[in-house]
Amino acid sequence: MAVTVKTFTSASEAAGALSSDRSARYLGGGTLVMRALNEGDVSISTVVRTQDQALSRIDASGPRITLGAGVTFARVLAERDLAFLHAPARSIGGPAVRNMGTIGGNLFAQNPYGDFTVALLALDATVTVAGGFGARDVPIEEFLQGRERQTGTLVLSVSCTRPANSEAFRYRKIARIKPKGGSVITLAAHLPLSGGRIAGARVALGSMAPTQIRARAAERALEGRAPDAATIAAAASAVTEGTSPSDNALGSAWYRREIVGVHLRRLLSGQE
């Protein structure tokens, strides 16, 4: 059976086509879907596209920013108001991938990809998906937990609150090939300070579980404390709790568990 490409003018029509056909997959930038098709993934028979401009909209003026699902990493990098997201955007692929790859697609990227999503998870983003009765908002953590069931869902946009300052949000991707290798591990931390103490710590990890996850034990070690060496050391030693990394060509599960604490310590203490 040949692959059918269906193009719709509105996102809601595309969402309808997507939800009614189990073999349909939404094509954003194509860096994941076209690769799967080229490699012989016969589970995809219909490719759904939309020309809806809403999906490529960026609203970065206020304290809460919204990125359309079709916004590419190259466009994030071109946006001065999104400086806090430049590090994760830059860590993805080479220029060709960044020109095509989208925020929405990254939510579905399997290990060792999906780095931008790690940043969004640390920033407690909200994913807006098209539903039967218009759009609905899903916390990103909930979205990721049910990701395997979301393939028939069209993501419209992602929004999050801008961190208070550049110190409050930190991101680091560990790769063997720089700058465009797959992730050995990816770390992002949002640590807002209130009166010298961390309030609302969120630490997110990529490649440490089947999906991007929060390091809750590390968050507990940081919460309510001053970000000093002792606190950071406690977070680093707790960071593997609840993780379930696996072996792949880039690194073994053992190696990932060994180094994640080291890199979290470096990330939080501002070391290179």
Added chain:
Amino acid sequence: MLELRKDIFADERDDNLKEIGKGTQRQDMLGHVTGTSSYFGDHKLQGMLHLKVVRSTQAHARIRRIDTAEAERSAGVRRIIRGTDVPVNLNTLLSLINFGKDDEPSLAVDKVRYKGEPILAIVADSEREAFEAIAKVRVDYEPLPAVFDVEDALKPGAPVVNETYPKNAFIYHDVYDHQRLRFGDADAALAGADHVLEQRYQMSPIEHAPTETNGAISAPDTNGRYVVYTSTQALFFSVDTCAKILDVPSNTFHFIGGTVGGGFGGKVDTLTEPLAILGAMLTGRPVRYVFGREEEMQYGPPRGAERIYIKDGVMRDGRIVARKIRAFFDSGAYTRLSSYAAVKCAAHLPGPYTVPNVYGDVYCVFTNRTPATAMRGFGVTAMDFAIECQMDKLANLVGMDPMEFRILNAYRDGDMKAHRREAKNTALIECVQVAAEKAKWPIRDEFRRASSRKDGGGSRAAIPPTPTDSSRARPTTPSQQRTSYDRLPPTVTREPPRDPPPPAPPPPSPRPAAPSHGATRFSSVFGTRRR
């Protein structure tokens, strides 16, 4: 001295070469930068079919049954090719030069020996339809114990990977399970050395990662011939390999190569051409067979893994008096070109240094891994990595500068190499001197004045008395000091000398008359040949 008969070959060589030092444009560069270079994949032929292979999901298994009933009914399928459809379904690449035994089927018949080994080829109207049919093929495997480690593979009782070589080692000249180099008495010299350092080195497989994956398009031509557009790096080699596998004269084929979209050794194995041509023979239509990216990365042949043990004896003054090496090439499940890599490796020992006592055992080993192949200096690259790491460690051990240590031990013109050829045009000393100068690395005057053209030969040109292995008990496996170097105290245990210490490499003396060469020469690949 080579003489070129200019009366016959007037245009063969320009005697006025003057290219060095000038920027010269590569002849294919204009096409590459303007996007007009033509690759095999640019050919779109009318009625072209697409071939994809069913690959083994097991590293080592007997094939109980292959069920293609559902796949045959799948839409767009023109032909399913099994191993029994391949006219000569057993080949080894270097059989073209009578080296090695046929050991590899184009399509596996009774068993699979590595994960990803081709079992069936499906020819369909589109790639998609070929993929859909592949998903409908059922292969019933009986898993067999697999071996992935070169040393485990050589142990008695290890699973037999490839029945052509039941001991999991390539057999040279129908007798020898490894390449062996003996020069002087390495064991005696090690016993008399001030320091002995044994280390283990290992290199993993390396994928060539070409931009263009391996592939070929074959189309029936008139007169029963076939046109083949191919990415091959070795066109005539591929022609003959296809002629053998398909059991037809090589003039049946019109191979068109040309631009290779990245090769580096990864496109000599002729993996796609035979099946593409067979598909065209069986369907009468043009057939295209191209590796996907994951196929190229996972199942395209890599540079083989190697494991190397080096045990060196060095004197306090920095002279290496013995070098003993055991190396294991991981050929994967089939020979391809690794047998030749082991030959090159043995010929390279002990590296570009004059060591009076050298002992080398180099094995080409079969494991249940993806077959390895050629890649840029294969056979020498990993050994050089190991030797040069070892040189740094030895320099550190004797407290010498690593550059000076290399100059001291470098081979010089007129020295006898371990494989009994006189060293000529050596120039390692000069390379080290230039490298030191460019890096502003200070070396002492006496080393700055050293020259490859001086102080070689003489007693350094002599072939030392070399005991045969039968005259002594086979050495036991040396202890594996994997990381002892890092923890070694400055005082290293000196083994009590059992034999009188070997004569020190002699002081400079005038080089003797050039050794005479016989009328025949021995080649490890071809055996004894007349020159």
